[in-house]
Each structure stands twice: as C-alpha cells, then as structure tokens.
Amino acid sequence: MREDTRSRIQEVALRLFTEQGYEATSLREIAEELGVTKAALYYHFKTKDDIVASLVDSRLAELDELLEWFKGREKTTETRRELVERYADLLRGTRHIEVARFLERNQTAMRDHPTLIKIRDRMMDLAAEMSGPGATPVERISRSLAMFAVHAGKWLLKEGELSEDEVHKAALEVARRLLEI
Amino acid sequence: MREDTRSRIQEVALRLFTEQGYEATSLREIAEELGVTKAALYYHFKTKDDIVASLVDSRLAELDELLEWFKGREKTTETRRELVERYADLLRGTRHIEVARFLERNQTAMRDHPTLIKIRDRMMDLAAEMSGPGATPVERISRSLAMFAVHAGKWLLKEGELSEDEVHKAALEVARRLLEI
DNA sequence: GTCTATACGACGATAGAC
DNA sequence: GTCTATCGTCGTATAGAC
Numbered sequence: 217m218r219e220d221t222r223s224r225i226q227e228v229a230l231r232l233f234t235e236q237g238y239e240a241t242s243l244r245e246i247a248e249e250l251g252v253t254k255a256a257l258y259y260h261f262k263t264k265d266d267i268v269a270s271l272v273d274s275r276l277a278e279l280d281e282l283l284e285w286f287k288g289r290e291k292t293t294e295t296r297r298e299l300v301e302r303y304a305d306l307l308r309g310t311r312h313i314e315v316a317r318f319l320e321r322n323q324t325a326m327r328d329h330p331t332l333i334k335i336r337d338r339m340m341d342l343a344a345e346m347s348g349p350g351a352t353p354v355e356r357i358s359r360s361l362a363m364f365a366v367h368a369g370k371w372l373l374k375e376g377e378l379s380e381d382e383v384h385k386a387a388l389e390v391a392r393r394l395l396e397i
Numbered sequence: 398m399r400e401d402t403r404s405r406i407q408e409v410a411l412r413l414f415t416e417q418g419y420e421a422t423s424l425r426e427i428a429e430e431l432g433v434t435k436a437a438l439y440y441h442f443k444t445k446d447d448i449v450a451s452l453v454d455s456r457l458a459e460l461d462e463l464l465e466w467f468k469g470r471e472k473t474t475e476t477r478r479e480l481v482e483r484y485a486d487l488l489r490g491t492r493h494i495e496v497a498r499f500l501e502r503n504q505t506a507m508r509d510h511p512t513l514i515k516i517r518d519r520m521m522d523l524a525a526e527m528s529g530p531g532a533t534p535v536e537r538i539s540r541s542l543a544m545f546a547v548h549a550g551k552w553l554l555k556e557g558e559l560s561e562d563e564v565h566k567a568a569l570e571v572a573r574r575l576l577e578i
Numbered sequence: 579g580t581c582t583a584t585a586c587g588a589c590g591a592t593a594g595a596c
Numbered sequence: 597g598t599c600t601a602t603c604g605t606c607g608t609a610t611a612g613a614c
Contacts, residue, residue, distance in 0.1 A: 221580080237505045239420040242606065254607085256581050264607065321505050324418045353559055353567035357550055361542065361571060368545060369538055378534055386534035390542060393578055397571070402597080423589065435590085437598050445590065582613075589606065596599075 222260045224250055229267050234318040238268070238325040265329060272331045275315050278306055279338040286345055293395055296346050296359060300391045303342075304366045304384070320367065339363070354397065362394040403441045405431055410448045415499040419449070419506040446510060453512045456496050459487055460519040467526055474576055477527050477540065481572045484523075485547045485565070501548065520544070535578065543575040 228249050232241040243264060247254045261267045282302060289295045307316055319326070319335065326332040343360040351359075369387035378386075409430050413422040424435045424445060442448045463483060470476045488497050500507070500516070507513040524541040532540075550568035559567075 237508060239506065243608090244606080252580095253582060255583080255609090258608075258610095259580060324502050324505060325420065327418060353563050354570050357546065357564075357567050357571045358574075361546055361549055364549060365538065365542055368542060378537075382534050383538075386538050389535050390538045390575075390578070393539075394571075394575075397574055424591090425589080433597095434599065436592085436600080439591070440597060580614085583611090584609100585611105586609080587607100590604095592603075593601085594599100595601100596597105 221250070221252070221256070225257060225260055225267065226271060230271055230314055230318060233268070234314065234321060238322045268326065268329060269331050271315055272319065272329075272335065275312055275319070276331055276335050276338070278309075278312070279335060279342075282306065283338055283341055283345070286342065291346070291348060296362075296395050297392055299342070299346070300362050300366065300395070301388065303363060304388055304391075307366060308384070316367075317370075320371075358394045358397045362391040365391040365394065402431070402433070402437075406438060406441055406448065407452060411452055411495055411499060414449070415495065415502060419503045449507065449510060450512050452496055453500065453510075453516065456493055456500070457512055457516050457519070459490075459493070460516060460523075463487065464519055464522055464526070467523065472527070472529060477543075477576050478573055480523070480527065481543050481547065481576070482569065484544060485569055485572075488547060489565070497548075501552075539575045539578040543572040546572040546575065 225246065229241070229246050232246060232249075243254045243257055247257055250256075257267075261270065282299070285302075286295070286299050307313060319332070323332075343356075343363065346359040346363075347356045365387050369383045406427065409427050410422070413427060413430075424438055428435045428438055438448075442451070463480070466483075467476070467480050488494060500513070504513075524537075524544060527540040527544075528537045546568050547565075550564040
C-alpha cells in the first residue's frame with residue numbers, strides 16, 4: 217500500500233501547478249491533499265523544481281526526436297507542413313497535453329529551469345530549421361507563427377465557442393496557409 | 398529631496414519585475430537598490446500587487462480607447478488592418494513598451510490581478526469584435542493571430558538576427574496577410 | 579525504505595516609534 | 597516619510613521513529 221506515492225505526488229502537483237500557478241502552489245498544499253507532510257515529499261523529490269523536472273523530461277525527449285527527424289529532410293512547403301502536423305499530434309498525445317498546458321502557463325516561473333531552457337531551445341531550433349539563411353523576415357515570422365498557431369487556438373478563442381476538434385482543425389488550416397506565404 | 402521616491406520605486410520595480418520575473422523579485426531587493434527599507438515601500442504602495450497596478454493602469458485605458466474606436470466602425474478587411482496597425486503603434490509608444498514586455502513575461506503570476514484580468518478581457522473583446530457571429534473558425538483564429546503576430550515577432554526570432562524595425566515591418570506584413578484569409 | 583517532527587532563513591505584510 | 601520589530605508562511609534541510 218502507498219508504494220505509488222511518487223506518482224500520486226506528480227499527479228496532484230501537475231494539476232495544482234497548472235490551475236493555480238507554480239509559485240502560488242505550496243508544498244504544504246500538495247502534501248495535505250495526499251494526507252502526508254511536506255517532509256514526505258522531500259523523500260521522493262530533492263526540491264520543488266525536481267517535481268517539475270520529472271514531469272517535463274518526456275516532453276523534451278519528444279521534441280529532440282522531432283527535431284532530429286526534421287533535420288534529415290528536405291525543406292519544402294510539404295515537409296514543413298508535415299512538421300507542424302507532427303507537432304500538433306504530439307500536443308494531442310494522451311498525457312502530454314497537460315504538461316504542455318502547464319509549460320504554457322508557467323514560462324516565467326520556470327525561466328531558469330534547465331529542462332525548460334532546453335525545451336525552449338528546441339522550439340527555437342525547430343523554427344530556425346524551417347527557414348534557411350536565405351529566408352526573408354516575413355517567411356521566418358510566418359513559419360514560426362505556424363507552429364505557434366497550434367498552441368494559440370486554445371487560448372485565443374473564448375471557451376465553449378467551438379469544440380476542441382473544430383479548433384484543432386481550424387488551427388492546422390491557418391498554419392497550412394501561413395506556410396504557403 | 399526624495400519627494401519622487403514613489404516614481405523611483407515604480408522605475409526600479411518595473412525593470413526588476415521584467416528582468417527577473419515578478420515573484421522572483423523581492424521587495425527587499427527593490428528597497429536596497431533605492432537605499433531604503435522594505436517598510437518604506439509600504440508607505441507609498443499598499444501591497445506588492447499595488448505597485449504593478451500603478452504601472453498597468455494606463456495600458457488598460459489605451460485598450461479601452463482602441464476598443465471603443467473599433468466598435469463604431471464597419472468591419473471590413475481595411476478597418477481590421479487599421480485596428481492591428483493602431484495596436485502595433487500603441488505597443489511602440491514611448492513608455493508602454495516596457496509595460497507590455499512586463500505583462501508578456503508575467504501572465505501567470507498576474508493571473509488574479511484585477512487590472513490584468515481587464516486587459517485580458519479587452520484583448521478577447523477586440524478579437525471577438527473582429528469576427529461577427531457568422532465568421533468561420535479559420536477566420537476567427539486568423540484574425541486573432543494577426544493581433545498576436547505583432548507581439549510574437551519579438552520572441553519568436555533569435556535575438557540580434559534582425560533589427561527591431563525589420564521585425565516590426567515583417568510582423569505587420571504577416572498580420573496583413575492573415576487578415577486577407 | 580518511508581515518513582514525522584522540528585528548525586532555518588527569506589518572504590510579504592503590519593504596528594508603532596521617531 | 598522612514599525606521600525597527602514582529603507576524604505567519606514559504607522552500608529547504610536534517611535527525612530519527614517505524
């Protein structure tokens with residue numbers, strides 16, 4: 217019994233960090249919800265940041281994989297579109313949508329977190345890789361914005377206005393057009 | 398002498414909040430840089446949040462004005478473009494660029510701040526006002542993204558790659574094309 | 579190996595003296 | 597208008613019970 221305390225901490229922490237923000241969520245809050253003390257958390261994780269690290273590591277691995285795949289391909293409108301579609305699929309993966317949402321909402325609080333910095337670097341690398349050295353500023357911004365459109369759909373529109381599937385399809389369509397500029 | 402302590406607090410606080418983040422900046426840090434104690438800050442401002450409120454109030458007023466102007470106009474590609482251009486000009490205003498940058502970087506920390514909530518509402522209202530009830534999801538997302546493109550240029554591109562003016566012009570061009578979808 | 583009890587310095591905030 | 601002193605809570609750390 218209670219051998220899965222570690223994963224229960226991850227689950228509760230991710231939910232509270234996303235709902236209330238990382239800094240606004242205290243370890244006491246997490247511990248109380250689980251019926252243990254703060255100190256128990258420190259047995260399973262070195263620091264508060266370490267709980268985050270355990271959550272975001274898999275997302276970094278996926279981005280590494282995506283970047284590696286794209287580097288080996290020709291850069292055409294077609295492959296750029298495929299990249300954005302793969303990225304969108306990644307965001308819709310079973311567990312990682314919650315992690316992505318947490319990262320979106322806690323960029324500032326996490327700005328010195330090593331894994332977060334790496335994730336941000338991979339995103340920049342992907343954007344840079346889409347445009348060679350000869351690309352115009354308009355092309356660079358359009359292509360970067362195309363990747364971003366997949367994220368943006370979620371919080372640019374009022375809630376309940378459209379279904380999640382409608383937003384997803386429409387955001388991909390906007391991204392596709394941005395890549396054709 | 399030192400009758401302008403209030404504005405000096407605002408100046409130092411805005412800089413540190415933007416550079417290090419709101420929660421990562423302590424009142425002790427601000428006070429020490431000014432050569433006073435924490436308690437002195439509490440004479441000029443009720444709370445830490447109150448320092449922020451004094452900074453962002455003028456930006457809310459400008460957004461209110463912009464929304465009011467747009468409401469009274471016909472909704473065409475031409476007026477939507479003019480809206481985005483006015484918004485971009487607003488961002489380039491002498492003092493408000495620093496405040497806009499602070500707000501960009503501290504969304505999560507400020508999520509319960511009354512003025513911040515109002516600013517976010519005005520942005521949503523502007524996005525909604527650009528598309529009537531008959532607009533398609535693709536049109537809605539494109540137009541929202543057009544406003545966002547003006548912000549995005551700054552942190553989508555690697556630093557030093559392009560001048561601030563080049564980024565500004567290219568972002569506006571991308572926005573213009575998004576409005577023509 | 580899993581957790582509790584207890585304590586540390588720094589934080590935002592307040593009360594009251596000068 | 598600015599100070600000292602103090603409050604409760606925070607993240608963090610360790611000693612030791614089971």
